[in-house]
Amino acid sequence: MKLFSFWFIAVLMAAGVSAQDKISSFQTERNEVLLLSGDHKSIGRKNAAEDLILTGDLKTDTKIIMERYELEHKNDINANPEKKSVLLATALSTLVPGAGQFYNDEIWKSAIFLGLEAGLITGAIIYNKKGNDKTAEFEGYADNNWSVVKYAEWLLNNRSALGLPDGDITIDPNTNLKPWERVNWGELNHLEGRFSHKLPPYGEQQYYELIGKYPQYNHGWADQLNDNTPEYNSNITPMFLGYSTMRGDANDLYNASTRFITFVVLNHVLSAAEAAWSSAMFNKHLTLNMRVVPEIVNKATEIEMVPRLNISWKF
Structure with a gap:
């Protein structure tokens, strides 16, 4: 026991x-x-x-x-992804469309905006070059078919009928020179005082615009054979009209290039706005705990x- x-x-x-x-x-x-x-x-x-x-x-x-x-x-465990900087995302897309989206880890959006940028810039360059080519074409056409000497002689021959001021235009008789090298431009502009426009110096953009825009310059074209009449509104020649069409085509091409540039700017704005919105929404709504x-x-x-x-x- x-x-x-x-x-x-x-x-x-x-x-x-x-x-x-x-x-x-x-x-x-x-x-x-x-x-x-x-x-x-x-x-x-x-x-x-x-x-x-x-x-x-x-x-x-x-x-x-x-x-x-x-x-x-x-x-x-802090598994929250790092917050996105709205300011940085906006700045990146303002500089390069799609860059802010890439920063936000939205690769497909980045590709869309960047692709649009490349396409729009390419379009602007292409149409600007086409405009330059058309401009070179109509300027060459004008140099070969419109003569300031012929225009000056028409003014002198019809001075009284046109009501031009007193004065003369010195014209160099050397035909080996280019027409724009033979005329005293100051004297020419003095006689043009009655008209609403005076011919700008050769080579300027306005020079090529005016000779195909205003009827008074119709008498400088090679196919205008009657320079002994003061009439210049009713007898427009085919060369004048054809040249005006060429200039219009060039302007249309330049306008197309300008529209592409406008869309480039718009692409920057939209990309920046979207990047700012996406980064703000990311910071506001995404929570991973x-x-x-x-x-x-x-x-x-x-x-x-x-x-x-x-x-x-x-x-």
Whole structure:
């Protein structure tokens, strides 16, 4: 009987030691979790275990610990993408359409705006070149078929009928010179005082415009054979009309180039506005939270730390 009592006491003592070891092990593991969490407010809780009054029974003491300590710490993993700079996105797309979209990680939008930019610039260059070619064509046509000498002679021959002021126009008789090299331009402009326009110096844009625009210059064209009449409104020649059409074609080509340039500017504006809007919406509506939450699960006499992953994506 004494032997049995001694053996029973020894078992109780062993059970108590075992319970204390498990409790101590649990407390140690919990404190380590708290230390690794980086949450300084939670770290202070580990010292509260010193105030616990334990019974020595493993099951009871485990229940006490779990009721006393609710593990509230949550490891937050900052998975939020870096916010986009609205100002930077806007500036990039203002300089190069599509650059702001590329910064916003919207590659397909970037490709669209950049492709439009390339296409529009190419169109502007092509039509501007076509306009230059047509301009060179009609200027060459004018140099070969319109003569300021012929025009000056018509003015002199019809001075009285046209009501021109007194004066003369010096014309160099050297026919080897170009027509615009043979006439005194100042004297010519003086006699033109009655008209609404005076002929600009040779080579200027207005020079080529006026000789195909105003009927008074009709008598400078090679196919105008009657220079002895003061009439100049009703006898417009085919060369005058054909030249006017050529100039109109050149202007149409230049206008097309200008429209392309207008759309280039518009593409910059739209790309900048879209980049600003997209970056603002990204910062406002996109939230990605990832949290690892340690959770105590009591499985009979076992305690297990279970990480939980929460992901939310809001628009």
